Amino acid sequence: MYGCQQVLINQDLDLKALLEFVCIEANSLINCGIYYSRQLYFKTGKLPSKADLHKEIGTLQKNKHYQALYSDTAQQILTGVAESFKSFVGLLKGIKNGTVAQKPKLPNYRTSGGLAVATFTGRSIKLKNGMLRFPLGSLVKTWFGVDSFYLPMPSNLDFKDIREVRILPRNRCFYAEFVYKTNTTIIELDKSKVLGIDHGIDNWLTCVSNTGTSFIVDGLHLKSINQWYNKSVANIKEGKPQGFWSNRLAAITEKRNRTMRDAVNKAARIVINHCIDNKIGTVVFGWNEGQKDGADMGKKNNQKFVQIPTAKLKRRIAQLCEQYGIVFVETEESYTSKSSFIDNDFLPKFGEKPEGWKSSGLRITRGQFQTSTGIKINADCHGAVNIIKKVAAIFKFDLSRVSRGCLSQPKKVGLWTLQKSPSLQRGEA
Numbered sequence: 316m317y318g319c320q321q322v323l324i325n326q327d328l329d330l331k332a333l334l335e336f337v338c339i340e341a342n343s344l345i346n347c348g349i350y351y352s353r354q355l356y357f358k359t360g361k362l363p364s365k366a367d368l369h370k371e372i373g374t375l376q377k378n379k380h381y382q383a384l385y386s387d388t389a390q391q392i393l394t395g396v397a398e399s400f401k402s403f404v405g406l407l408k409g410i411k412n413g414t415v416a417q418k419p420k421l422p423n424y425r426t427s428g429g430l431a432v433a434t435f436t437g438r439s440i441k442l443k444n445g446m447l448r449f450p451l452g453s454l455v456k457t458w459f460g461v462d463s464f465y466l467p468m469p470s471n472l473d474f475k476d477i478r479e480v481r482i483l484p485r486n487r488c489f490y491a492e493f494v495y496k497t498n499t500t501i502i503e504l505d506k507s508k509v510l511g512i513d514h515g516i517d518n519w520l521t522c523v524s525n526t527g528t529s530f531i532v533d534g535l536h537l538k539s540i541n542q543w544y545n546k547s548v549a550n551i552k553e554g555k556p557q558g559f560w561s562n563r564l565a566a567i568t569e570k571r572n573r574t575m576r577d578a579v580n581k582a583a584r585i586v587i588n589h590c591i592d593n594k595i596g597t598v599v600f601g602w603n604e605g606q607k608d609g610a611d612m613g614k615k616n617n618q619k620f621v622q623i624p625t626a627k628l629k630r631r632i633a634q635l636c637e638q639y640g641i642v643f644v645e646t647e648e649s650y651t652s653k654s655s656f657i658d659n660d661f662l663p664k665f666g667e668k669p670e671g672w673k674s675s676g677l678r679i680t681r682g683q684f685q686t687s688t689g690i691k692i693n694a695d696c697h698g699a700v701n702i703i704k705k706v707a708a709i710f711k712f713d714l715s716r717v718s719r720g721c722l723s724q725p726k727k728v729g730l731w732t733l734q735k736s737p738s739l740q741r742g743e744a
Contacts, residue, residue, distance in 0.1 A: 316496070316497050316498070316499055316637065316638065317478060317494055317495065317496055317497060318494075318495050318496075318497040319492060319493070319494055319495075320469065320471075320472065320492070320493045320495070321483070321490045321491070321492045321493075321576075322469055322490060322491045322492075322493065323488060323489075323490055324466060324482075324488075324489040324490060324491055326489060330464060331489070333451075333461065333464045334464070334482060334484070334489045335430065335484075336383075336455075337384065337388075337433045337451070337482060338430035338431055338432070338433055338482060338484045338489075339428065339429075339430060340380050340383045340384055340433075341384065341388075341392050341430075341431040341432065341433040342425050342426075342428070342429045342430055342431035343380040343427075344372075344378070344380040344381055344384065344389060344392050344393065345392055345395070345396055345425055345431055346424050346425055346427070347372055347378055347380060347381075348368050348372060348392070348393045348396035348397075349396055349422055349423070349424055349425075350424070351363065351368065351371060351372060352368070352396060352397070352400050352422075353421060353422075356400070356421065362397075362400045362401070362403075362404060363397065363400075364397060365390075365393060365394040365397035365398070367397075368393040368394075368396060368397050369390050369393055372393060373386070373389060373390070373393075379454060381393075381452075382452050382453055382454040383451070383452045383454045383455055384433070384451070384452045385435070385439055385449075385450040385451055385452055386452075387435065387436045387438070387439040388433055388434060388435055388436075388439070389452070391434040391435075391436065391479075392431075392433070392434070395434075396422070399422045400421075400422060403419055403420075403421060403422060406419035407419065430484035431484075432481050432482065432483055432484070433481070433482045434479055434480070434481045434482075435449050435450075435479060435480045435481075435482070436478070436479050437477045437478045437479055437480075440477065440480060442468060442474045443465075445467065445468055446465040446466065446467055446468065447465065447466050447467070447468050447474075447480070448463050448464075448465055449463055449464050449465070449466065449480070450462065450463045451463055451464070466480075466491055469493060472493060472495055473495075476495040476496045476497075477493055477494070477495050478494045478495060478496060479494045480492065480493055480494070481494070485569065485572075486565040486566075486568050486569040486572070487562065487565045487569075488565075488569055497638065499637075499638060499639075499640060500638060500639050500640070501640060502591060502639055502640060503594065504590070504591075504594050504595065504596035504639075504640060504641060505594050505595070505596050506596035506597050506642055507596070507597075507711070507712065507713065508524065508525060508526050508593065508594060508595040508596055508597065509524060509525050509595065509596075509597040509598070509599055509703055509710070509712050510522055510523070510524045510586070510589070510590055510595050510597070510598050510599070511523050511524070511599045511601070511699040511700055511701075511702040511703035512586070512598065512599065512600045512601065512632075512699060512702065513601050513648070513651065513695050513696075513698040513699035513702055514600075514601065514602075514625050514628075514629075515534065515695060516534055516538060516623060517533075517534055517535055517538065518531045518532070518533070518534060518695045519531075519532045519533065519534030519537060519582060519623070519625070519628075520532040520534075520582060520586065520628070521693075521695035521696055521698065521699045521725065522586060522589070522699060522725075523696050523699040523700045523703070523717065523721060523722065523725070524593065524595055524721075525703065525712055525713060525714050525715075525716055525717055526593055526595065526716060527716050527717070527718060527720075527721050528589070528593060528721060529693075529696050529699075529721040529722065529724075529725040529726070530585075530589065530725050530726045530727070530728055531695065531725050531726070531727045531728065532582045532585055532586075532728050532730065533727050533728065533729050533730065534623065536729065536730060536731060537575075537578050537623060537730065538623070540571065540574055540575075541571070541622045541623065544567060544568075544571040545622075547567050548564065548567070548568075551563060551564055552564075575624050575627075578624075578730050579624055579627050579628045579631050580631065581730045581731075582628055582730060583628060583631040583632045583634075583635055584635070585728055586598070586632055586635075587632070587635045587636070587639060587641070590639075590641055591639065595641070596640075596641055596642060597641065597642040597643075597644065597710065597712075598632065598636055598641055598642070598643050598644065599644045599645075599646060599702055599703050599705070599706055600629055600632065600633075600643070600644070600645050600646070600702075601646060601647070601648030601651060601698070601699070601702035601705075602629060602645050602646070602647070602648065603647055603648055603649070603665075604647075629645070633645075644706055644710070646702060646705045646706050647664070647665050647705070648698070648701075648702055648705070649663065649664060649665035650662060650663050650665075650668070650701075651697075651698045651701035651702050651704075651705070652678060652684075652694065652697070652698045652701075653674045653678070654674055654701055655674055655675040655676030655684075655686050655687065655697075656697055656700050656701050656704060656717075656722075657676070657686045657688075657690060657692070657719070657722075658675035658676060658686050658687050658688075660674055660675050660676070662701060662704055662705060664705075675687040678694055679691070680694075681694070682694050682695070684697045690719060691723070692719065692722040692723045693722060693723060693724075693725055695725075696721070696722045696723075696725050697722060700714065700717050700722065
């Protein structure tokens with residue numbers, strides 16, 4: 316199992332010039348690989364393997380962009396090109412089998428002169444006096460008299476665990492992304508205890524368990540950050556030509572993106588800590604694939620919904636579940652907001668609603684659901700417990716301990732106020 320950590324590179328002018336050079340050469344090499352692959356496909360209908368690309372571009376053509384990079388780095392870049400064309404073929408097969416709806420396009424060229432990710436494998440990096448040495452290609456030493464550059468070794472990582480380091484150019488900044496080996500943490504958990512998660516906007520995550528607990532990860536702060544960002548971009552771009560970009564736009568975009576990444580990590584940790592503290596061994600996440608593609612909630616609501624990184628959060632929760640031995644289940648969430656859990660309504664699957672089906676309850680406001688007997692509960696908590704119900708028969712979950720109390724009075728957890736409460740630091744709610 317592997318973990319990932321990004322570190323902002325504090326570069327001086329010389330280091331910045333080297334990083335830009337490496338990422339520009341990586342971009343050019345990608346385009347060379349794409350050109351060769353596309354021409355071969357057009358002429359023969361075949362696609363090159365990664366070994367073919369390494370041999371043709373690196374050995375036979377002696378491509379200058381290949382030789383400007385360290386051989387391992389150049390091979391990693393061409394391997395990525397080969398895999399993208401392999402994915403294209405797989406999608407074509409999916410079209411024939413009916414498993415893919417949208418016709419794929421051949422991988423296209425990147426913008427000339429742009430920056431691309433450059434990957435250095437663990438075996439090519441050396442540790443010297445607390446600094447990591449990243450080698451460059453033979454041509455660079457001939458041209459500039461430089462054969463490597465150095466970055467500080469992160470104090471919280473073991474050099475022996477590092478598998479690769481990616482140089483990421485983003486919004487006029489450079490990051491070093493360390494991919495390292497991690498060990499699975501074995502914790503005593505009960506797989507019959509389950510946490511259901513319903514995602515939204517104002518309430519980013521609403522979580523209900525069959526142990527009688529419930530909490531909401533607040534999304535209002537996250538939404539306001541996105542609104543500030545969109546308003547700032549609109550003000551800066553007002554009256555400017557299409558495609559306008561500036562240092563100010565790069566700065567506020569990077570600030571917003573860092574905040575989103577921080578929010579994803581904090582929210583995922585809250586969920587996992589709650590599971591660990593309550594010995595919950597299963598997480599069920601409600602998710603409709605492609606739901607953002609077809610969002611039709613009006614211009615403003617679409618913007619809020621699409622820009623919230625919930626898909627990244629789902630993946631992060633799944634990664635942490637794997638690390639701690641928690642079972643992660645993803646299920647479609649159709650009719651979870653309509654079918655009354657307390658009235659024990661039948662919960663249809665997507666596209667399988669019986670003719671004449673009707674819910675016993677009613678969603679009376681955005682945040683309230685009313686049962687047939689007039690009981691009012693939190694609408695998002697009601698959706699979260701119905702998400703568990705979707706898979707309860709398969710996994711034999713006991714939902715008898717889900718009470719009106721946990722459905723009516725969930726605790727709200729703020730993402731950036733964790734330091735104020737020790738209980739929230741542990742994810743308790």
